[in-house]
Amino acid sequence: MKKLINKPEDVVKEALAGMLAAHPDLLRVDVEQQVIVRKDAPVPNKVGVISGGGSGHEPMHGGFVGRGMLDAACPGAVFTSPVPDQILEATKAVSSGSGVLHIVKNYTGDVMNFEMAAELAAAEGIEVASVVTNDDVAVQDSLYTAGRRGVGVTVLLEKIVGGFAETGAPLEQVAALARKVNEQGRSMGMALTSCTVPTAGHPTFELGEDEMEIGIGIHGEPGRRRVKLAPAAEIVEMLATPVIDDLGLKAGEQVLAFVNGMGGTPLIELYIVYNELQRILKGKQVSIGRSLVGSYITSLEMAGCSITLVRLDDELVKYWDAPVHTPALRWGV
Amino acid sequence: MKKLINKPEDVVKEALAGMLAAHPDLLRVDVEQQVIVRKDAPVPNKVGVISGGGSGHEPMHGGFVGRGMLDAACPGAVFTSPVPDQILEATKAVSSGSGVLHIVKNYTGDVMNFEMAAELAAAEGIEVASVVTNDDVAVQDSLYTAGRRGVGVTVLLEKIVGGFAETGAPLEQVAALARKVNEQGRSMGMALTSCTVPTAGHPTFELGEDEMEIGIGIHGEPGRRRVKLAPAAEIVEMLATPVIDDLGLKAGEQVLAFVNGMGGTPLIELYIVYNELQRILKGKQVSIGRSLVGSYITSLEMAGCSITLVRLDDELVKYWDAPVHTPALRWGV
Amino acid sequence: MSMTTEDVLRWLQQLAQVLQENREYLTQLDAAIGDADHGANMDRGFKAVSAKLATLTNADIGAILKTVGTTLVSTVGGASGPLYGTAFLRAGIATAGKQVLSEADVVVLLTAFVEGVKARGKAQVGEKTMLDALQPALDAAKKAGSDGLDLAQLLKQSSDAAQQGVQATIPLLATKGRASYLGERSIGHQDPGATSSWLILKTLADSCG
Amino acid sequence: MSMTTEDVLRWLQQLAQVLQENREYLTQLDAAIGDADHGANMDRGFKAVSAKLATLTNADIGAILKTVGTTLVSTVGGASGPLYGTAFLRAGIATAGKQVLSEADVVVLLTAFVEGVKARGKAQVGEKTMLDALQPALDAAKKAGSDGLDLAQLLKQSSDAAQQGVQATIPLLATKGRASYLGERSIGHQDPGATSSWLILKTLADSCG
């Protein structure tokens, strides 16, 4: 296992200590409890917006804590959802009395732990609303799955909803916008290589030199199918088509296009992917209103990418453009 | 070779097309000539600041074009410096009559091609000043080398000098600040894995599962020495000590600390590296005035990191903090 | 024969050991159809449990099991944390105040344990989860109880049924948890959670045998 | 015997072919002590040269070589672009207006070529660069010229000396170019630029032989 780490079991806490040292102006970090809180939280008269999940997806979620995005994040062990105590701590730290929104990615573990935390918070008199993201079209939302996974849309949703929460909107409306963004967005991802969970010590799966996995999530798990390596143009076609179809995008519509790297993919490749994506969208007369290219929701050092499209309207554009000041996303400030 | 690309020889042009599509508000891109220009260039009464070098280091340099940083960048083939015609085109595109600064990393090819371009520009009546960065302490600056390599400081210099140029300062002063930043900065890097030049098709070097290269540059070349893999704490010690010593940092001094990923390193590991670095600096009573953590000057998909320290003073802090609006670095705007 | 507080403490102590030894094994199973953390999750949780055992020597069985449940909830995370956490919590509630458990009490304990997993996870038998080991184990324990077998035999039969349940997960298509995302590719792999459920029951049988 | 415009055009045409065939080889040499692009750089440059040859059938030798020089400068980049670009440019200036070159003219051409590399790169013999092939090649050509050998023999001796120069780079410690960053680790590897210099001269000898 080749990683810039010390002991595998210390990875999360040491990275948190590094984050705190690097961003003392933006964050408070409880390294022991594994809670990252916006420096000025709780912000009076504002819904607290929090998220969390396993570590290994950096910058998500900790890198999105700050003005205009998340009020707190609670990272679990690598690829393991946080525990209820931790989520409760984060909830309390951002609660100004206006309620707290939990943004939860749809994984059995995440959903259960956040549910338990929400019950505990309610018992302490904090009003909590939860929104579960489930945008991964690689997985069918059927009786035969635990529903679709929450992936790339989560990043965009945290930005848009965080921007809206900054206006002082009530919990109900903040949660409603979150549900809307989730409904308007779909994603699909692929891997060129596996990744290695530090405590496991070897790659989660083996992939031949001429193979790739299509339809992966963000936990280093194998995808829906293993196919022969292909040129970027074909790969992007394989990812974008199901996303476009599932969203039912029509000529004349406008999207937020997000090309995401899985952690080990260099930016030069992501721009090649973006070039193919914009070509495909142009062919369908779908216009790209806003875009994001970079590694924002990752699977440790996995090489690969995902594509996320969110159907835009004026409201979404407005809060996407709103100022944001976090370690990983910043504009207007 | 596992990459998200189409044909190896089209990598640079397709990535440029992607950059243009993703940032039409910030950039003009001549995909054929391989020149990336700030949308509103030439900016009247401002020194034009340009840089360039081989591709494969993204976001450097193209991702740093925009207000407060570079006016243009000219990327060559992967790991191959741009040609004089290209540099001349970029120089002309940003020339408002106030002169143009060439920021050149110290590699024989880069230096020669920029020299030839500067002669051509002079022949067309454009005043050009050149600053060569050479911050890599892995290489001795002696008769027996082509001098030290230019690496991480280049990124920080482009930001600081770009911020200063925005004030309308004359070419002479802009070049002087660039020389100062270069003199105040040192870097050192290491690799856990090699990278693959697309046209070469296989990794530049092979490295055992328990080995790493210390003292690498940014062109996928082997480093100064191959040693056994070590914990992050030891690796950071190996990189930071020569940097601190060469700079002669003393207790009470303040630095800009930059932990850089080589392209295939996940952010979680970079924060662990940053944590070790801040511990070492604290031990020496050197304070971190500003910091940057991320993959900004890369070697394709190489896993590894580099550490750069720049001794800070008020002038440097002022222009580091100045507004910047580029694809890869943005604040204050 | 009956189960005492000491038996329970010995069980939990040994279980921490067993899960540490099987950490790599559980992680490998999870790598095939999940995210390669089940071994680390269980080991982390039961290390925390083990650290608490010293403080529990005077507690009754119900209190011990409740502490195990809350410890697992607050240290494991993932799917297995809430599932096993709820299972132990419910088992603790069902045995509240007891210092000794008869065969019938053990069946009550196991029933509450399995109900906890069901209530939290909403899975059914056949979905390739822990339940595919736990449900047959509970059924076997109930049958052994009504057949009048003694505790050692009861636990042995329960554990054996769990082991068969683990084997039976191999050909199943997962429809709950992360393995369900793999669709057809989940077939042919043994479920990690079912496997840890069996280890829990096997260690119980071994330490009260 | 003398070298004609046709010989020069045939040389350049064959050279584009030879460099394409040796692309992988040059890249491998550059991977060991550089950045794995020398093969791609030379191939890209001479492909561009080759594409221009059709427009040069009526040009004199000086004009042809100058065009090669400017084409290399504007398509190769890296260290080899300016170095070979300047070499061909200077060779073109030294043969300006000529349709035919005598043995003495060829020595003049080679002298200008090597001076171009020296002027641009400021390296000396023994620093593990192109010059370690080019200088012995020039010396051999001069000697052959003063010995009164004919063109074919002159070029053959020059090319052979270049080949020996290439071999001689292996034990050298690089002190110029990117290989110098490797320090002691550059020892034991053949210099890619010296190798491409030899290929240029060998192809010249072959096509005027």
Ligand SMILES: Nc1ncnc2c1ncn2[C@@H]1O[C@H](COP(=O)(O)OP(=O)(O)O)[C@@H](O)[C@H]1O
């Ligand atoms: N809804 C559920 N009901 C019962 N067991 C489940 C359910 N979902 C998942 N599991 C069990 O959890 C195990 C995985 O646990 P673990 O790897 O620790 O968590 P995660 O899946 O969050 O990484 C699976 O092997 C399965 O047996």
Ligand SMILES: Nc1ncnc2c1ncn2[C@@H]1O[C@H](COP(=O)(O)OP(=O)(O)O)[C@@H](O)[C@H]1O
């Ligand atoms: N100063 C110099 N003088 C002569 N030749 C040089 C000099 N520097 C480098 N070279 C030659 O250039 C070759 C490398 O060329 P190339 O790989 O195309 O460029 P780069 O080093 O920029 O990647 C080296 O093998 C060496 O022979």
Ligand SMILES: [Mg+2]
């Ligand atoms: Mg998990």
Ligand SMILES: [Mg+2]
């Ligand atoms: Mg090069």
Ligand SMILES: [Mg+2]
């Ligand atoms: Mg798991």
Ligand SMILES: [Mg+2]
């Ligand atoms: Mg090279």
